[in-house]
Amino acid sequence: MGQATYRGGRLVSLVATLILCVLAFQLNASMLTPALPSIAASMNVSVDLMSNVSSLFFLASSIGGVVLARWSDFIGRRRALIIVLLTLTVGTILCIFATNLTILLIGRVLQGASxxxxxxxxxxxxxKLDTKTFGIVLGILTAVNGGVGGFDGYLGGVLSDKYGFQSIFIVILAIVVFTLICVMLVVPKEDSAVTTGKMDWWGSGALSVGLILLTYFVAQGSAVGWFAPITLIFLVGMVISFIVFWYIEKRSASPMIAVQHLRSRQVWPVVTSTLLCLTGIFAVINFTVVLLSQDQEVGFGLDAAMSGLLFLTPAALIGVFAAPISGWLAGRFGWIRMLRLGILVSIAALVAILLFTGSKWIVFSAVALLGITYNGLILTTINGLGVLQSPDEAPSALPGINGAGFGVGASLGIGLVAPFVGQGTLGGYTTAMWVSIIITVLALVSSLLIVPKNGQKV
Known part of the structure; x- marks a missing residue:
């Protein structure tokens, strides 16, 4: 852990700059969603094709988090942030002037790398920070990962309706340029490489291909069936890519992450806990409950606006306040302990939704509780453990791989429950909840296998 080199005004300016950095990415994820139908209409493409605007963005985010974060170990954090923000700037400019879907998708991929x-x-x-301050500030950044309490999505809709979707990217571009200036002024130039050797581009390439194939495996599995030929082709390609990655890492002088660490209980249970938590819980909050609340036959029969107001906004707002508190609690009582507590109480909330599926207000209360336990405790602690458990010679390796688990887990969770939720029956919703609960229980088991690095208190 750092030596508290940042205090007072210097600490505030650093935290504010880093918040701007992550916000520049998050706004690209949240503000554009309401504008997708109007973009599809203006470019004369189907909504199905337009979904690639989001899916490719998040895929690029997973790959960027793994590759560019690890690269920062070799070139320094300041230089890496500048490169990432410049890439985001180019991507945003392409999106502003995009006249067809191809150019827009290229811009979105560049944006996603941020x-x-x-x-x-x-x-x-x-x-740079001491243990106590690290937990609180990491919680703040985790809260930003959930957006700006739902206001960002609303603002994106207003801008799109009044000024066209390009206005969203213009606002984002202004924020990115301002953020780039802040990084140049606040992050010290003496920031340098923290590890020796050269970036393992072959290993990062194999891992990136594996993540791409994994994403399309999940997408095809949920769309055409898990045993469809195209799905199995992506599965085989994914397995081969990960085997190649393992082979490269065993022989690389400066691997993305050394094989002995991948085998260690300091590392792999953190990744599996992240993957399983996202798979089990994300789909409940962002898919199953939302569709249940709008179901006219067996659900609550709400319109889209009221559904979002009751079952999306409260959890997001609660998470904004719960995440920094969770970081403080983790720093005081232990990161692994607080992760396990968050998963355990989340399981109780999921069981409540399962048992009282027909009660709107019990489901509302359970989702609000998940705002504390999932958006607060779980997301903060798994981000923190990704940093704290990473190997000393590759401090960005585990955070990058762990970050990829977010996108993969979210996609996998929706893909697994979608066939049951799509039945539109009480039995279908019940089965979907059982799937989510079982996966979250496995996440708890995985968290019990985490061993603190070097015996430190985490």
Whole structure:
């Protein structure tokens, strides 16, 4: 952990700058969603094709978080942040002037790479702050990862309706340019590489291909069936890519992450806990409950606006306040302990939704509780453990891989429950909840296998 080199005004300016960095990415994720139908209409493409605007963005985010964050170990955090923000700037300019879907998608991929700002910021905080301050500030950044309490999505809709979707990117571009200036002024130039050797581009390439194939495996599995030929082709390609990655890492002088660490209980249970938590809980909050609340036959029969107001906004707002508190609690009582507590109480909330599916207000209360336990405790602690458990010679390796688990877990969770939720029956919703509960129980088991690095109190 760092030596508290940042205090007072210097600490505030650093935290504010890092918040701007992650916010520049997050706004690209949240503000554009309401504008997708109007973009599809203006470019004369189907909504199905337009979904790639979001899916490719998050795929690029997963890859960027792994590759660019690890690269920062070799070139320094400041330089890496500048490169990421410049890439985001180019991507945003392309989106502003995009006249067709192809150019827009290229811009979105470049924007998505800025997802690495989260992992770089987390590691930078660990290196510069003491234990107590690290937990609180990491909680603040985790809260930003959920958006701006739902206001960002609303603002994106207003801008799109009044001025066209380009206005969203213009606002984002202004924020990115301002953020880039802040990084140049606030992050010290003496920030340098923290590890020797050269970036393992072959290993990062194999891992990136594996993540791409994994994403399409999940997408095809949920769309056309898990045993469809195209789905199995992506599965085989994914397995081969990860085997190649393992082979490269065993022989690389400066691997993305050394094989002995991948086998260690200091590392792999952190990744599996992240993956399983996102798979089990994300789909409940952002898919199953939302569709249940709008179901006219067996659900609550709400319209989209009221559904979002009751079952999305409260959890997001609660998470904004719960995440910093969770970081403080983790720093005081232990990161692993607080993760396990968050998962355990989340399981209780999921069981409540399962048992009282027909009660709108019990489901509302359970989702609000998940705002504390999932958006607060779980997301903060798994981000923190990704940093604290990473190998000393590769401090950004585990945060990057762990970050990829967010996107994969969210996609996998929705893909697994979608066939049951899509039945539109009480039995279908019940089965979907059982799937989510079982996976979250496995996440708890995985968390019990985490061993603190070097015996430190985490």
């Amino acid at each position: 997802g690495a700002t989260f992992q770089i910021a987390y590691v930078f905080l660990r290196e």
